[in-house]
Amino acid sequence: MIDDTAGEGPPLAGHVPFLLFWVARVLAGMGLQIVAAAVGWHVYDLTHSAMALGLVGLAQFAPMVLLTLPAGQAADRFDRRYVVAVSQTCAGLAALVLTLGSLEGWLTTGWIYAAVMVVGGARAFLNPAMAALLPGLVTTEQFPRASALSSSANQAATIAGPAAGGVLFAFGAGVPYALTAFCFLTAALLMLAIRPLRRLEGVKGARLADLFGGIAFIRRQKIVLGSISLDLFAVLLGGATALLPIYADQVLHAGVLGLGFLRAAPAVGAIAMATCLGFRPLRARVGRTMFAAVIAFGLATIVFGLSRDLVLSLVALMVMGAADNVSVVVRSSLVQLATPEALRGRVSAVNFLFVGTSNQLGEFESGLLADLIGAVPAVVLGGIGTIAVALFWIRLFPGLARLESFAEAARLGDSQPIG
Structure with missing residues (x-):
């Protein structure tokens, strides 16, 4: 049960669990936006095909649809911090594959599509677990403010991410991919450092x-x-x-x-x-x-x-x-x-x-x-x-x-x- 009798509680500016959550959300959002922009540029640079660009969207969308219900159950059965951290780690590892393939010259569109599918699957688990985690970090009175600030983190990533991905691609595809990996893996470490107000016991049975x-x-x-x-x-x-x-x-x-x-x-x-x-x-x-x-x-x-x-x-x-x-x-x-x-x-x-x-x-x-x-x-x-x-x-x-x-x-x- 969420405590709605404690007033506003500690201010969010000094509320360590929420600050870690907020920074992790900014980094994960930046990672998603940077890799989306860089992949778009990279696939078009390799193929000059509109159809190839369309397949990038399909590669992201398909695993998100297929994994939505299992992802929701995972967020309720397991510690949500770990679900988020594992998702971010998988996305970070996919970005590392893109980085190495770009630097060593063996990256093809097939590898890019595979990495994008991994990121799409990770995102399917990341979004519901992160949204469900937030109410456990703050009180009911703090939640509307926390939700608004969390939304601002997402919007900031939406503005800065595509621009960063496009600019960094000029220095080579490996640069934005490496930054994406850094964002995801750092976000995973921050997520593991969070100590929620309440512990979720999870749903028993399967x-x-x-x-x-x-x-x-x-x-x-x-x-x-x-x-x-x-x-x-x-x-x-x-x-x-x-x-x-x-x-x-x-x-x-x-x-x-x-x-x-x-x-x-x-x-x-x-x-x-x-x-x-x-x-x-x-x-x-x-x-x-x-x-x-x-x-x-x-x-x-x-x-x-x-x-x-x-x-x-x-x-x-x-x-x-x-x-x-x-x-x-x-x-x-x-x-x-x-x-x-x-x-x-x-x-x-x-x-x-x-x-x-x-x-x-x-x-x-x-x-x-x-x-x-x-x-x-x-x-x-x-x-x-x-x-x-x-x-x-x-x-x-x-x-x-x-x-x-x-x-x-x-x-x-x-x-x-x-x-």
């Missing part, structure tokens, strides 16, 4: 029903189902960022430099909002705040879709990033706090599968719709659809809309049966 326990719980717990499904459909409809190259070239006439600014703008807005939430965490009306953030995301998407001015478009994208961060922080907090500790790994695995799938399907939906009716109508309709989903979900999940605090969500989670 029944097939345990594997699907996260899905069964999500169906029962309306708050969790509502928050995950809201994000799923909002992202499916609001995938405007997939069309940024078209906007930079044909709508805003901003060129490659403008495209770089457009890609960075959502992450800048997200980091700014995450920093604000870190210092001023949400305490009341969390359900309404999440729905308001999704509606704001839809409105900003419409503004971006209609804009012909680069500055206005950048502002709209930053608002989209900020609103999305509010939604992510509230959703992730609700999912973790409203879930019994013994189920958090499996529920987090399902959550990450939905989020990852919706991002990719949302990009596909936006590209397909833009091909049929044009980029501007596709983005505007996506924003309208996002708002419509939020309004419909308010009626479909009234308990989620009325939820007042994260402590209330934690009490609901404590009262839920595990089986």
Whole structure:
């Protein structure tokens, strides 16, 4: 049970378990972003084939889908620190293979795809275990702030990682791969040094029903189902960022430099909002705040879709990033706090599968719709659809809309049966 009577507890700035977790998340996020950028450059340099680049995405996506449910069960059966550390170590070893192959000249696309599959499989175990670990490091009162700061770590890696991967590749493919290995292996060591507030005993037995326990719980717990499904459909409809190259070239006439600014703008807005939430965490009306953030995301998407001015478009994208961060922080907090500790790994695995799938399907939906009716109508309709989903979900999940605090969500989670 999460203690919600201890006030805010020690400040996070001096809270060693959370600081170790935060630094480890930054390093792991940087590693993922650097290797993604470097692999993309490297595969294209070797093949000059768009299909080869597409296979890189498939090599990452396939193991994540196949291993999601086993990864969730592993996060609930074993010490989550060890699950995260082993995952990061496997990813680091894959990066070392890429480093040695690049330096010695024997690295082929086959080896790259194999290494990417290992990283994708490691990520399948890493994400749910890391998300489920965080509530055990802080109190309920600290958790919203911790979640916001954890999100800022991910956004910082999203901004800095691709740039570092691209720049370092100019000095040889082995350089970004070596830095990736360093990031992952150092993160693993930091994870092993964490001492959580509570010890998870784990789930006993190995029944097939345990594997699907996260899905069964999500169906029962309306708050969790509502928050995950809201994000799923909002992202499916609001995938405007997939069309940024078209906007930079044909709508805003901003060129490659403008495209770089457009890609960075959502992450800048997200980091700014995450920093604000870190210092001023949400305490009341969390359900309404999440729905308001999704509606704001839809409105900003419409503004971006209609804009012909680069500055206005950048502002709209930053608002989209900020609103999305509010939604992510509230959703992730609700999912973790409203879930019994013994189920958090499996529920987090399902959550990450939905989020990852919706991002990719949302990009596909936006590209397909833009091909049929044009980029501007596709983005505007996506924003309208996002708002419509939020309004419909308010009626479909009234308990989620009325939820007042994260402590209330934690009490609901404590009262839920595990089986």
